Amino acid sequence: MNKIVAGVDIGGTNTVIGLVTREGNCIAETSFPTQESSDFETFTDKIASQALNLIEQQKGNLNLLGVGIGAPNGSYITGQIIDAANLRWKGTLNLCSSIEQSLKVPTLLTNDANAAALGEMLFGDAKGMKNFVFVTLGTGLGSGIVVDGKLMVGHTGFAGELGHTNVKPWGRECTCGKRGCLETYVSASGLRRTVFKLLSLSNEPSALRNFTYDAISAKIIADLAQKGDRIAINAFENTGATLGMKLADIVAVFNPEAIFLFGGLSKAGNLIFEPTKRHMDKNLLPVFRNTVNVIPSGLENKNAAVLGAAALIWKTLPK
Numbered sequence: 001m002n003k004i005v006a007g008v009d010i011g012g013t014n015t016v017i018g019l020v021t022r023e024g025n026c027i028a029e030t031s032f033p034t035q036e037s038s039d040f041e042t043f044t045d046k047i048a049s050q051a052l053n054l055i056e057q058q059k060g061n062l063n064l065l066g067v068g069i070g071a072p073n074g075s076y077i078t079g080q081i082i083d084a085a086n087l088r089w090k091g092t093l094n095l096c097s098s099i100e101q102s103l104k105v106p107t108l109l110t111n112d113a114n115a116a117a118l119g120e121m122l123f124g125d126a127k128g129m130k131n132f133v134f135v136t137l138g139t140g141l142g143s144g145i146v147v148d149g150k151l152m153v154g155h156t157g158f159a160g161e162l163g164h165t166n167v168k169p170w171g172r173e174c175t176c177g178k179r180g181c182l183e184t185y186v187s188a189s190g191l192r193r194t195v196f197k198l199l200s201l202s203n204e205p206s207a208l209r210n211f212t213y214d215a216i217s218a219k220i221i222a223d224l225a226q227k228g229d230r231i232a233i234n235a236f237e238n239t240g241a242t243l244g245m246k247l248a249d250i251v252a253v254f255n256p257e258a259i260f261l262f263g264g265l266s267k268a269g270n271l272i273f274e275p276t277k278r279h280m281d282k283n284l285l286p287v288f289r290n291t292v293n294v295i296p297s298g299l300e301n302k303n304a305a306v307l308g309a310a311a312l313i314w315k316t317l318p319k
């Protein structure tokens with residue numbers, strides 16, 4: 001029997017389940033809309049039954065060793081999802097105990113960015129690294145921090161919420177209810193907000209003036225920046241400046257050897273990497289200069305969330 005781990009990525013829209021080998025290959029995958037179950041019990045039953053279906057489809061020669069789950073506001077310490085803003089079920093949700101009861105295998109949970117950081121460590125370009133930071137730049141900004149070879153989980157299991165640290169007192173309103181959070185400036189939606197601010201401040205001609213706020217995307221801004229649109233270029237410059245300064249703080253606190261950037265915004269390549277590195281370097285303490293690389297994730301074209309969720313279990317098992 002071949003050993004396998006189920007990696008589950010619970011997103012606001014879809015829940016994806018994959019069967020992942022020790023080498024980090026996802027051999028089968030399925031997904032369903034997260035919010036279609038009216039109660040949480042029906043949802044967890046569905047995860048369990050779909051995982052079993054996937055295993056049965058492999059003709060019975062797989063031995064399920066455990067289930068790893070990445071979810072918004074998922075606590076590694078308690079195995080619960082607590083007050084997740086983008087899920088329909090509110091309050092404290094006992095996720096791990098429920099899956100363990102159904103499938104009778106160890107089940108571990110963490111938030112999606114922490115899971116992706118573990119995926120980078122086990123299956124990506126952070127193999128062998130003991131100190132690194134993983135940053136996801138999607139609709140929001142998530143992060144996972146690995147210190148001395150271990151994912152930092154913290155006292156209640158929610159460590160690494162870099163996206164909701166402050167970069168501007170009384171700044172932009174965030175979905176979390178606070179103001180001035182990093183992700184309101186550095187994320188796909190933050191970039192869009194920056195574009196509209198820049199448009200309002202200048203008379204610079206720009207193709208971006210033809211778009212409504214809802215129609216614009218990070219991809220459109222990146223494409224126009226490549227064509228020389230000054231507003232688009234400045235939007236990336238401002239975004240990189242804010243991210244670079246924050247990363248310099250992170251380097252001062254954690255002294256990592258690498259910072260991985262992952263997700264939609266990181267696909268803009270040098271448009272985001274170059275200003276980020278320049279502003280980080282400018283803000284680094286001299287003792288940290290030339291000690292840290294800002295690089296793309298090695299999982300960029302793979303399902304990092306599912307691989308990372310499975311890595312939660314694989315890293316606990318002897319080789």
Ligand SMILES: [Zn+2]
Nearest residue numbers: 164174176181
């Ligand atoms: Zn926030």
